[in-house]
Amino acid sequence: MTAGYEAVIGIECHVELRTRTKMFCGCVNEFGGEPNTKICPVCLGMPGALPVPNAAAIEHIITAGLAFGAEIPAFSKFDRKNYFYPDMPKDYQISQYDMPLTRGGAVRYWLEDGTLKECALTRIHLEEDTGKSTHAGSGDGRIAGSSYSLVDFNRAGVPLMECVSEPELHNAQEAIGYLESLRRTLLALGVSDVKMEEGSLRCDANVSIRPSGSSELGTKTEIKNMNSFRSVERAIESEIARQIEVVGGGGRVVQETRGWDEVNGVTHPMRSKEEAHDYRYFPDPDLVPLEIAHERVELLRTELPELPWQRFERYTAQYGLAPKQATQLLDNLSLATYYDRVVDASGNAQQSSNFVLGELSRLANETGVAVAESSVSPEHVAELIALVEGKRINSKIAKELLARMWSGAGSPAAIVEREGLAQTTDPAAIERFVDEVLAANEKVVADYKAGKTNVMGFLVGQVMKSSRGKADPAIVNELVRKKLT
Amino acid sequence: MRREHIEKSAAEIAAQVRSGRVSAAEIVEETLAHVDLVDGALGSYLTVLADAARAAAVRVDERVRGGEQLPLAGVPLAVKDNMCLDGTRTTCGSKILERWIAPYTATAVARMLDAGAIAIGKANCDEFAMGSSCENSALGVTRNPYDPARVPGGSSGGSAAAVAAYEAAVGLGSDTGGSIREPGAFCNLVAFKPTYGRVSRYGLIAFASSLDQIGPLTRTVEDAALAYDAMAGYDPMDATSIDRPVEATASALREDLRGLRVGIVREFDTKALGPDLDRIYRQAYGDLERLGAEVVEVSLPTAEYGVATYYLIAPAECSSNLARFDGVRYGLRVEGNDVRAMYDKTRAAGFGPEVKRRILIGTYALSSGYYDAYYVRAQKARTLIARDFAVAFEQCDLIACPAASCPAFQFGAKSDPYSMYLMDYYTIPMSLAGLPALSVPCGWTTPADGNLPMPIGLQLCTPLFGERLLLGAAHAYERATNHAGARQPVLDGVRA
Amino acid sequence: MASETIDIRYVAKLAALALTDDEVETFGRQLSDLLEHVNALSRLDIESVAATAQVVESRNVMREDTPRPCLDRERVLAEAPQRQGAFFRVPRIIAE
């Protein structure tokens, strides 16, 4: 960032909740599907139809609030936000205005280098999603220049969590850290799939800049249309740069909504604040207020799982994993849970991480089967780690064993026992292999003696090969070096 | 004209059908023939469901033969056209829904049909239930069966006219500020608005959600009780319907009013209604006393603010409720260059002037800068009005007062919107407080501009959930006075 | 609750209603008249009074998260003023 300025960023997320049914009706809540098949009088806003709130969606919001340390007010209600839009069936959205389900709290997140940070939340509230418009006639599917639109109401009425942060983020990396942590937490809670590519996570960023050291807020712009974390990062960076250029050139930032243009890598104006809507919020008379029982909240609090940032701290501070390893594990919850079981059984956090993130993840990638779904049990991995630690097998054998375990071979200790795969550590036995190899490779030996010391690795490899991988590589190394000098 | 069965009460018709003395099919045929004869002139119905009614009658007769004790077996039913009935046109009296076929059935209607009632037709109403004369219907004129030169009242005017003219034994109406009680009073009927939330609103096309309530229009109190008993109770499809047990009212009908205190409202001075109505209401209060009630004076000091309060809250809610009529998913569309133009033109062409007026005032009352001054203030006034009733009911068990300030008027007599709004002066306070209230016939008066006597309604009202007492007391009054039976509708004149 | 003239065109825009000039005049006058009557409410002392949104006090009415049958698509689309295949079709949306 250009010296002299600090950026101030707040993020507003809309997250579709994972429930079986929609927010106010019994239609299934599923992504995609044949257009206009998941609709009923209620979510299509038909005359006479009435909304009835989904209890599970309300619990999801409270659970999310608790995970972020938010306050759960004893009283909450639904309001109508009135504006006309073709994919909004009732031409008002049932939302929450002045009495959201949760207030305050904070998202704890970490940066790539492992620094833990937090960003306060303003509120989390519950509302309903709109349908989906496809813009046609313009060739590129964009609204600008389109001549008509096609509407699918399958998504209309899906429960939507709106999560608003305070303006406490200061660069794109922090914004991404925040979003990643929010995503991981909601996944860990099981309240959403949080898939940006399916639209179950959508976010807008409010960006402003101010002179470094100033505590006043500059004029903000709201950035929309960001379809991936990567575009959030690029959009924020581009917008900060643009604002600095405007201000640096003696101009003023205009309060407006700007759209992110993925192709050209710039934001462009969408509408200015003067045309802001008059939403005419008022309490929805079709719904009755919510009184959230203290006991219910406390019960939900006790049901909270260990949260991603707590796990991150455990992995880095307690287990000594590198931030990158910890993050990798946390990016895949089932893998992290698997990892925890391996650690529990092996007592060796670092080795467990090496196996889980290394060979096991490689096998998972190769076969398309998740580690946690594979036939390798965490206990067997722990057994393997014990074999390596006890120098009963070397890492090469361990790798081979894992491949066999992946195919269902079962206990590694049993295989080692049955097939005599235990590592050879007897120097006399290893020396015989070394002598054989040196005798069979006179030319290479001569090269070495002529100064081409890099052939050493080849010779060691040959020894390992003739021992069928069982020789202790450390002893092989030592013996080969000794014999050559 | 043969009206062998259909002039009977719903209770009598159902008893006869249950006993097998007459079939539902015969009742339906007689009703349809009669509708054929009179409805061209009366205009109670927007849609007559002849085929569906015949098919339904066959099913009811089967159920009766199967031994089911249907409380409304074979009872001809008029459904106000703001209630959905699966597969039938449901218009709300509006051009915007003129051709809309509802794909589902309102809970209250479904419960009536389940109890054996047979929907004869969809009855005319003021557009989106906004009005007090049925003159705001965009789809037809309905005449008062007691004087075709006069309005039937509104907004449930079609249901009221249908029942008064024997085109149905029970009419379903919806009451937001008096839309059951006022047409009931104008058409010599028992017209009952239950406690808010007692009858499900699911499938009732909303006007003002916090006020709308479905109720019956009938020729006897007993019929109102039977209909209410069939419809009332919690509906999981309506979050504002009340989840507590309903005690049957049909078994609570009384013959006297001994032990009850009836409150007469000091602020509702009937002298202001002219000597004839003053005399009728004084006599009615006297009759209540003769039936054993202790008559006491109570005060509703804020009731005079009812109309002002109502004409902020109801339009505010309706401005939002009616936003969905936008030409996208159903109903009328007028094409435009872009979607915005399409909305504006569709709604301009689809809504009549009264609906537009209320949408505009409601939008204004909710808009930025005016919300607190209008909408919130009205909600607070609503609290005061409800509180007045609570205080009054410390001194009495039920309140008696006029149902309307005049008898049915001639078409076009109330051209100024506000004078029409004042028609609901006596019914709005109960609506704002959510109270159960009904109108029962209490006398006849011949208006100065006519020569036919027109019916007058006495309004009775109790605290929330007081339906048993309310219908019980009304029954005692009806039995003792029988004002309704004093005259017949002028159907023969209409036919000509 | 001072009496003020209503910007009827702005209100009509919010309400998505096209009004003719005559309607602007008539409705403007009628709404001002009505507000005049409604202003009577300012005589009430309501500072400390709670607002009533729902007259019958009821709380926490919800449904279980259990699916119910959906409507038949053809039946729904048959009511559409304009459809294209399985979609509702609407005129050009002007980005706002």
Ligand SMILES: [Mg+2]
């Ligand atoms: Mg939102």
Ligand SMILES: [Zn+2]
């Ligand atoms: Zn639905």
